[in-house]
Amino acid sequence: MSLADQLKVLIVDDTTTSRMLVRDGLQELGIKNISFASDGEQGLKHVMSTQTHLVISDFNMPKLDGLGLLRAIRQNGPTQKTPFIMLTGKGDKELVQKAVQFGINNYLTKPFTVPALKTALEAVVGKLK
Amino acid sequence: MDALRQIFFQECEEQLAELETGLLEIQSGGSDPEIVNAVFRAVHSIKGGAGAFALEDLVRFAHVFETVLDEVRKGKLAASEHVLAIMLRAADVLADLVRVARDGGSVDDARIGTATDELASLSGAPAAAHGGASETEAEEEDFAFTPVAVAFPAFDEVATEPEPAVNEFTITFKPHASLYSSANEPVVLLRELERLGEMSVACDVTEVPLLTDLDAEGSYLAWTITLKTTHCEDDVRGIFEFVDGDCDLTIEGTAGVSAAGEDEIEALLRRIREEAEAPVEDAASETIAVETAVIEAAADEFSSTDEAVAAPAPVHDAKLAIVPAEPLPAAQKAEAPKADKAASGEAAQQTIRVDLDRVDRLMNLVGELVINQAMLSQRLAEAGLSRSSDFATGLDEFEQLTRDIQEGVMAIRAQPVKSVFQRMPRLVREVAAATGKKVRLVTEGEGTEVDKTVIERLADPLTHMIRNAIDHGLEKPEVRAANGKREEGLVRLSATHRSGRIVIDIADDGAGINRPRVRAIAEDKGLIPANAQLTDEEIDNLIFLPGFSTASTISDISGRGVGMDVVKRSIQALGGRVSISSRPGEGSTFTLSLPLTLAVLYGMVVTVGDQTLVVPLTSIIETLKPKPGDVHGFGGDSRVIALRNNFVPLIDVGRELGYRTQIVDPGAGVALLVESDGGAQSALLVDAIQGQRQVVIKSLEENYGRVPGIAAATILGDGRVALILDVDAVVAGARNGGLASDNLLALAG
CATH class of the missing domain: 1.10.287 (Helix Hairpins)
Known part of the structure; x- marks a missing residue:
């Protein structure tokens, strides 16, 4: 059993296309347990009720944005250390800086390639296979 | 990938609609920060998706647009009339870019250039948009961030890591006899349940009767189950899904120790939002303090598992990654009320996309x-x-x-007709700009629903009518001012449901139809005799005649070789009708009335020869029994029927469609008075009326090809196929001397 087989990943993004692209990337990397949420609030509910090893979240979302989700996760004891990768657009430098303050583990610039996703993931959780 | 592309473009359409709606809302005075946020998100999402598909032009433009919107969002740029006008134009360009990305073709570079420059001038940034993408990329590479590796236990441990929530459920389960008779087995359900976690079961046998009283097919047992599980109640309930209704079932949850209840989530959300609103420095630095520790701890881990980590950037001291705490900009604060609003607002409507x-x-x-x-x-x-x-x-x-x-x-x-109505503001802006008129468009009843096909086919006629309303209906601002009207003309587009049909009004507050001029033109073009006695209403309806066009110079806007006759025909093709009401100096209203669906129609079932035909009820005005004295020969085989001091052509449907060749006695049949293209009346002679009913339309074109005089087919209650008459084609055919010969051309046209 490799890490990829066991890793439970949550994708939080309000755009279906984006969710599917991340999902396809993750599946290509052999990750099987993938859940989805379409806004920060849903994401938070998922993280707080279901075991999640890694959150990959967009920044711009209705209800609760990526930063809000990140902060909520960091302030909630059991999920405080849940790895968090932020998806950002090109040129969202300020945003990444802010996200770093609040404790992201890595960020990934959209559009991304599968190797880039792999690099970003492995930098956080270690070798997938 | 193709499927993804399709989804992306579908989403783009939604985002573009949201963008335009939002901008218009801001223009009309909306100041809710959530509107600006929604608008920003729309452009941002398009940019994000476009990036994934390497649509460089789209990404570049969306980026510039987004930059400006971001400044508005942060309050650095006021959403003035000027700014909004530029942004609305930019939204149009963005829509074009999306369309080009989907369908191919190209967008005028000059337009993109102008829009880009306009946007760039707003954001105060140098118009570096064209090379913008690479620049930001370079910036990002400079940005020092070290991924924070997590103290991830070996994955065996991952598997055994205790689940965060343990729930305890007390389940009572009493099957009905029907559960057994539908071949369900409680023991199977209990085994399923056991797989969810730790379970203890008690069986209640108190209801089991004496053997003599026992009904072999009865149900007497009940179970009480305690289950400790990491699964949620829905999962538990899911097991009993197939026996729902065949048993008494109660599931009571004893909240698990660390199970995150709704309350807890709510509290956390509230805290996050309050923090976003409160002076931020404290919260931020506090978080930083925690995070420094976390990151340091993580950094140790990081260096020890160095070989397992493919770091994208050189490994720095983790502390370097921490940017000095700074007050969060206004945007952050602006998000708090938005989030509250979204949370208290109704839950988002759930939809699925179906092919x-x-x-x-x-x-x-x-x-x-x-x-x-x-x-x-x-x-x-x-x-x-x-x-x-x-x-x-x-x-x-x-x-x-x-x-x-x-x-x-x-x-x-x-x-909802919203999808068509939404295209109109852009059209209005373009036509207004081209004609130098000031126009305000008001739309009402956007939520009114009608069949998708009707909506699709409504776009062209509506576009044309709105163009006409602005180009011909509304006066120039100076003329309006001179007449004591507001300089800005009003075009109102509204939709309502009325007696099983959808009614769409296109009203303007312009000059109204210039009847003397319409009349003069019609006479000039030989459409009416010079001395014709016409009511106002009849004059108004002249504009629907083929070959009528009031524009003395063919303007770029209205003169596209199509007139109101085409509009009328396309509405009629949908089984609809158009009418006008106009008051000089006050404006005109065009009213479209359309069926809600194209799948069924109400028709009159008639007999012609040995055939059964269906005549759409919408085209029938009345039915009458011709008296022998009313019918007069009119040269050749043509006949007319006298009807209230008026003569209308009498068309024998049987001969027209080739069911018979001899002339029949009109007195033996029934005449249907119908209105066809251009409002002309004719009487269709059929043998008998069988009745009126709703029929399901079956297209012939797909399997058989187009048949002159026949619109489609249907299947009647007795299983026979009946053809649905194309009234316009039959009438036109009779006028031109038979469907079989040159009417094919008329149909093709």
């Missing part, structure tokens, strides 16, 4: 069902069973159900 083919297939099947039901009813009537028999009652219910299902499926295909 249109599937809905159409379902629609077809329902059509078959309707036909089948009609057949059964007819057989029942033929069998002479009384209406009160059980069978008849059952059939009545069946009929009701069929109708409900039919309505349900139609409702799936129904869409």
Whole structure:
């Protein structure tokens, strides 16, 4: 059993296309347990009720944005250390800086390639296979 | 990838609509920060998706646009009239870029350039947009961030890591006899349940009777189960899904120790939002303090598992990654009320995307069902069973159900007219700019629903009518001012449901129809005789005649070689009607009335020769029994019928369609007075009327090709195929001397 087989990943993004692209990337990397949420609030509910090893979240979302989700996760004891990768657009430098303050583990610039996703993931959780 | 592309473009459409709606809302005074956020998100999402598909032009433009919106969002740029005008134009360019990305073609570079420059001038940034993407990329590479590796235990541990929530459920389960009779087995359910976690079961046997009283098919046992599980209540309930209704089931949850309850989530959300609102420094630095520790700890881990980590950037001291705490900009604060609003607002509507083919297939099947039901009813009537028999009652219910299902499926295909109405503001802006008029568009009843096909085919006529309303209806600002009107003309587009049809009004507050001029033009073009006595209404309707165009110079806007006659024809093709009401100096209103669906129509079933035909009810004005004295020969085989001091051509449908060659006695048949293209009346002679009913339209074109004089076919209750008459084609055919010869051309045109 490799890490990829066991890793439970949550994708939080309000755009279906984006969710599917991340999902396809993750599946290509052999990750099987993938859940989805379409806004920060849903994401938070998922993280707080279901075991999640890694959150990959967009920044711009209705209800609760990526930063809000990140902060909520960091302030909630059991999920405080849940790895968090932020998806950002090109040129969202300020945003990444802010996200770093609040404790992201890595960020990934959209559009991304599968190797880039792999690099970003492995930098956080270690070798997938 | 293609499927993804399709989804992306679908989403783009939604985002573009949201963008435009939002901008217009801001323009009309909306100051809710959530609107600006929604607008920003729309552009941002398009940019994000476009990036994924390497649509460089789109990404570049969206980026510039987004930059400006971001400044508005942060309050650095006021959403003035000027700014909004530029942004609306930019939204149009963005829409074009999306369309080009989807369908191919190209967008005028100059337009993109102008829009980009305009946007860039707003954001105060140098118009570096064209090279913007690479620049930001370079910036990002400079940005020092070290991924924070997590102290991830070896994955064996991952697997055994305790689940965060342990729930305890008390379940009582008492099967009904029906559970057993539908081949379900409680023990299987209990085993399923056991797989969810730790379980203890107690069986209640107190209701088991003495053997003599025992019904072998009865149900006497009940169970009480305690289950400790990491699964949620839904998962537990899911096990009993298939026996739902066949048992008494209660599931009571004892909140697990660390299970995150709704309350806890709510509290956390509230805290996050309050923090976003409160002076931020404290919160931020506090978080930083925690995070420094976390990151440091993580950094140790990081260096020790160095070989396992493919770091994208050189490994720095983790502390370097921490940017000095700074007050969060206004945007952050602005998000708090938005989030609250979204949370307290109604839950987002749940939708699924379904392939249109599937809905159409379902629609077809329902059509078959309707036909089948009609057949059964007819057989029942033929069998002479009384209406009160059980069978008849059952059939009545069946009929009701069929109708409900039919309505349900139609409702799936129904869409709000919003999708068409939304295209109009842009059109209005363009036409207003081209004609130098000031126009305000007001739309009402955007939520009114109608069949998707109707909506699609409504776009062209509506576009044309709105163009006309601005180009011909509204006066120039100076003329309006001189007449004591507001300089800004008003065009109102509204939709409502009325007696099973959708009614769309296009009203302007312009000069109204210039009747003397319309009349003069019609005379000039030989459309009416010089001395014709016409009512105001009849004059107004002249503009629907083919070959009529009031624009003395063919303007870029209205003069596209199509006139109101084309509008009328396309509305009629949808089974609809157009009418005008106009008051000089006050404006005109065009009213479209359309059926809600194209799948069924109400028709009059008639007999012609040995054939059964269906004539759409919408085209029939009245039916009459011709008296021999009323019918007069009119050269050759042509005949007219006298009708209230008026003569209308009498058309023998049987001869027209080639069912018979000899002339029949009109007195033996029935005449249907119909209105066809251009409002001309004719009488269609048929042998007899069988009745009126709803029929399901079956296209002939797909399988057979186009038949002159026939619009489509349907299947009647007795299983026979009946053809649906194309009234316009039959009338036009009779006028041109027979469908068979040159009418094919007329149809093709």
